[in-house]
Amino acid sequence: MSGGSVLKIWRRVTKLPYGNWLFSKAVCFKAPYFGSIKPYILELRDGHCSAVVKKRRKVFNHIGTIHAIAQCNLAELCAGVMVDATVPSKTHRWIPKGMTVKYLAKVDTDVTAIAEIPMPRQWHDKEDLVVPVKLYNTRNELVFTADITMYITEKK
Template sequence: MTNKLARLINRLNKLPFSLRRFLVTKAFCSKVKYAGTTGIVIEKLTVNEAILLLKNRKKVQNHIGGVHAIAAAVLAESATGVVFGMNVRDDCLPLLKTMTINYKRRMQGDLTAIAHITGEQQQQLSSSLKGEMLIKVEIHDESGEQPLECHMEWAWIEKRR
């Protein structure tokens, strides 16, 4: 069972890379306006994986020239939210329930977020009108290290009729 978002992304994923990346990012940012203000780019999006990029540009920098902590948090939320959203039933509403971020060290350069959802989680989402789950995400900077640890718990509820 695929939802409306997954069907759209599956069609866009058949396009050439540069066009696909632009259109998938544009579609996401048209629905999640705040994420669009950071300049997040969706590099890859499937029903079980999302890879997003956030360039270290002036508009997202902190006072020491790194990506601001909140911009990194938006990146983590966006990566988990979009892969979660690809799997939520059309008659349900996705909601971020808990966001825990531990900053381990200064971020260096651009950031890449990789979020995954398991087959078991996909099954749970398709068979229930309500629930919650932890969506895994890793954030890497240009050094290849993970400067922060993120735990994003998403919930879903049935839409009001």
């Protein structure tokens, strides 16, 4: 899955029964490490991706809350899927360059991530695109933020 084709695949697959689940599994097949958090992608469109991770033992830390690195994984997944679906794949490519995070509260419930950038926009060569990602608990409290820098370049 790459570029605009990701959005086309999303639109086609999510019309099927269990389409969101199937798409989420395909993303984890393409990038296996994300499978460790079992993400479920809720919504994908130009400039936007949201996904949820359920509170379960495999993502816990020693105090029974969702581990900090699991939160980072969810943030990177959302930002990456959104950028992959948004950046024009015929002319540009991208790679994560850095991430700054803030842990604002313990995550003691399922957690939902939202990655969003303003659209429409121009794409440039050698651009640092900062993607803000916010994570919320089921009480709609902001528990984590990340600014993920994606390096965008033109294809040669």
